[in-house]
Amino acid sequence: MTVQAHRYRRHKAETRAPMQCRARVDAAFTGQGDRPHSLRGVHGNAMHLLPAHAGETELTAAYLQRCARSLYWRGWPLNEIAAELDVKYQTVASWKRRGSWDDASPRQIIEDRIEAKIASYLDRPDFNEGHMKRVDFLTRQMERMARIAKFERTGKEGDLNPKIAARNDEAAQAKRDDKRRNFLSRENFQALLDDFHEKNFAYQAGWWAQRDQRTRKILKSRQIGATWYFAREALAKIAEDVLAGRQPRNQIFLSASKRQAMKFKRELVSWVKRVCDVDLAGDPIMLDFGGLTGPPSSSEAVGQECDGEPLALDQVGLYPISTNSNTAQGESGDFYFDEFFWVHGFATLRKVAAAMATHKIYKRTYFSTPSTKTHEAYAFWSGEEWNQGKAKAKQREFDCSHANLAGGKIMPDGSWCQVVTLADAIAGGLGQLVDIDELREESSEDEFRNLYGCEFVDDAASSFPWHRLAPARVDSFYRWRDFKPALLDIPGGRPFGDAPVWLGYDPNKQGRDDAALAIVAAPDQPGVSKLRCLDKYRLNDRDFQGQADFIRDIAARYNVTDISIDTTGHGRAVFELVKRWFPTVRAIEYSVATKTALVIKGQSLFRANRVEFDTGWTDVMQAFMAIRPTLTGSGKGVTYTASRNGQIGHADIAWAFLHAFSNEPLDVAAAAEAAAGDQFIVSD
Known part of the structure; x- marks a missing residue:
């Protein structure tokens, strides 16, 4: 064969190939390779991707560019794409560069193929039920691609899986919160803290001001709401820490008996139920902090409802326990020792209780009505125990009189001590609940001083000391x-x-x-x-x-x-x-x-x-x-x-x-x- 004949055959093949390619493109994009199509119907075009109010020329350019991209993603070389679409090679290369076609993700390429396939089915003249099922299947794949695209932007698993999204929406979250045991939201903690401060009397507000003292000793009158206050103070401290994004501490209520300790629990349960309509349960009451977020960061706009970072808080509990030395140990946290002047074997039990708050971050609170000066706790209160065994030069005087401790004072052993008589409590707001004159009439002078004046009993003459x-x-x-x-x-x-x-x-x-x-x-x-x-x-x-x-x-x-x-x-x-x-x-x-x-x-x-x-x-x-x-x-x-x-x-x-x-x-x-x-x- 002559060289001239060979060149002729090659020219005929190259002339025929672009025509075959164009037919394949038309068939792939429209399913109608043998039928002319309008520009707006090509490829099942997503018209929102084209310029708004675009003219015929702009639509033609946008369509050609999109067709070129689709062919490129199918593996066509640029020269064949240029020949197929009858545009210059440099134009296609420019589209590729400016459109970053090589940087497309697999999701974008698959979306393009799905869209083209849907268009091919929709443009078929013999469109039937089988085609409709295929279109429905492919449409669901497009929905899945849309979820993947959203997941790529947010990283939230709920955007990828609708079932997870349904589990995490506000309604589902609220329903779960209702079912969660001992869960309190940030709003609940804030409501408790607000109610706590609103209901306190002045002398109780003074106790709150001293909540960070390592040791508090309070000698109190009867019926001034100390147990009620300290039960709420324990949870208020937890609320304060949670709202500030800090790790709370266990709160331990130590009483003379389990029944008395359960009074703390009753006060807590009724308070939370009244304020938050949440039922606390369990013994001990273990609080659920899952899903809580910290305070909004300072960089967030004021007035916006923004949550801070999720809090990773260890679980803490509210422990009502008795002074049984076999049970009053093992836990660590802030403890409240109720009626310590009425506990038998106080010296031993105090050592057990003190072990719960060995670490300096924990706080110790002792409060009680007075019993007798012969009780073991009196030496702990009066400083006799602290001075015992010390050289005379290092011993210190403990002035435990009401005149000295009415407002609270730091004693030589480092503890903060206070004496709160009924008269002090009335001056602090309790007068709306009690009539001191009536109580004076009903009591002898000695008994009134003991019950309401915080004076210790002399049981030397008692028939039952x-x-x-x-x-x-x-x-x-x-x-x-x-x-x-x-x-x-x-x-x-x-x-x-x-x-x-x-x-x-x-x-x-x-x-x-x-x-x-x-x-x-x-x-x-x-x-x-x-x-x-x-x-x-x-x-x-x-x-x-x-x-x-x-x-x-x-x-x-x-x-x-x-x-x-x-x-x-x-x-x-x-x-x-x-x-x-x-x-x-x-x-x-x-x-x-x-x-x-x-x-x-x-x-x-x-x-x-x-x-x-x-x-x-x-x-x-x-x-x-x-x-x-x-x-x-x-x-x-x-x-x-x-x-x-x-x-x-x-x-x-x-x-x-x-x-x-x-x-x-x-x-x-x-x-x-x-x-x-x-x-x-x-x-x-």
């Missing part, structure tokens, strides 16, 4: 597994089952509303087993019929085998009413001999360590310590009396327990022997 009563105190929550007081909240519930109990009742004397009912578990072995003081009630504002009805309601919840009632004054009427449904009720006629027998029996039981009552019952301790021997009116004999005050009455609850104790004879051993002898004779 502190050291005699202290061994009887137990943590009933752990010790008495057969007693379930929660069943009292259930209609018909029997907290002690069918085990026998004795009831002792001291009615209101002289027409005053200071009656008391005591419930004592009968000993399994008379003269040997312990008498457990299960429960107690103060019956105020009830006439004799109301008192009798209350006794009957309580008796219906227990297996009562004995009821004893002081028949002095209104007691006679109560006795007669009780006798109608409990014929064997015992009447106790008060006299010098009777009261002496009651006190001697009580002293005998405490001396033999045969009495147990809950360690949180400080009112029972005070009532027994208030009973003292005094001369009779003639001055020729000794009787036992207790001056009345608003908290312990005429030691009514102590007398009620003594009435119940009296069901066991003074000489119980001799009585048991006699009973055994009688039984032997009968069997013979």
Whole structure:
């Protein structure tokens, strides 16, 4: 073949190839390779990608540029693209450079192919149901590509997966927050902190101002809201830390008994429920910080609703525990030691408690009403313990007087101490809740100073001194597994089952509303087993019929085998009413001999360590310590009396327990022997 013929054949092939390529492009872009098409219908064009109000020339240029890009992404070389579209090679190269075609992501290339494929189906003259299903499938792929594009911009997994997005939207988040246990949002914490400051009295605001003291010791009057305050302070400190983006600390509530410790929990639960409508649960209460964010950064515009960075906070808990040395250890955090002047074995327990706050970041708070100067905690309060063992030159004086500590002061041992009397609390805003003049009238001067003036009791003359009563105190929550007081909240519930109990009742004397009912578990072995003081009630504002009805309601919840009632004054009427449904009720006629027998029996039981009552019952301790021997009116004999005050009455609850104790004879051993002898004779 001649050279000339070869050149002719090559020219014919090159002339035919562009025509075939153009047909392939038309078919790929429109599905109508043999039919002319308008510029606006080409490629199923996404017209929003073209210039707005573009003329025919601009549309032609935009269309050609897009077609060129699509062909390039399919692997066509630039020279073939230029020949196919009948444009200059340099023009296509310029489009490639300015459009950064080589920098396209796989997603963009796939989107282009999907769009072209959809256009090819839509432009088919024989479009049918099968084509429609393919278009539907390809359209879903375009939606997926759109989600991938959004994910590339935001990095949020919810943009990639619709199910995750649905789980993370505001409605779903709110629903989960409702179900999450012990979860409080930033808004909840802020609301709690605002309510906390709003409800505090002035003297409580002073306690808050000293919250960062390493050690606080507070000697306080009764009924000034200390337990209520410190329960809220603990959670308020957590709220303050969370809102500031800091790691909170555990909060530990240490009380004389588990029941007393649970009072902290009740205060917390009711407060959070009232303010946030969130139910805290668990023992301990472990707070959920998941999903919380820190405060907005300072660079964010003021007034914008912006969240800070997510907080990575370790879980913290609110721990209500008792002073049982076996349980009051193991946790670390800020602790609050409630009624530490009424705890038996304080010196040992303080060491256990102090170990919880060994690290200097933890804070220690001791608060209590005064008991006696013979209590172990008095040396801790007065500085005697701190000075002990130090050289005389290094010893310091601790001025613990009210005059010195009314406003709070740092003592030589580094602790911040304060004495808050009832008068101080009234000056700080409590006057709207209490009438100090009424309380003065109801109490003797000595008792008023002890209960409301923060003065310690001298129990030297008491018939039941502190050291005699202290061994009887137990943590009933752990010790008495057969007693379930929660069943009292259930209609018909029997907290002690069918085990026998004795009831002792001291009615209101002289027409005053200071009656008391005591419930004592009968000993399994008379003269040997312990008498457990299960429960107690103060019956105020009830006439004799109301008192009798209350006794009957309580008796219906227990297996009562004995009821004893002081028949002095209104007691006679109560006795007669009780006798109608409990014929064997015992009447106790008060006299010098009777009261002496009651006190001697009580002293005998405490001396033999045969009495147990809950360690949180400080009112029972005070009532027994208030009973003292005094001369009779003639001055020729000794009787036992207790001056009345608003908290312990005429030691009514102590007398009620003594009435119940009296069901066991003074000489119980001799009585048991006699009973055994009688039984032997009968069997013979």
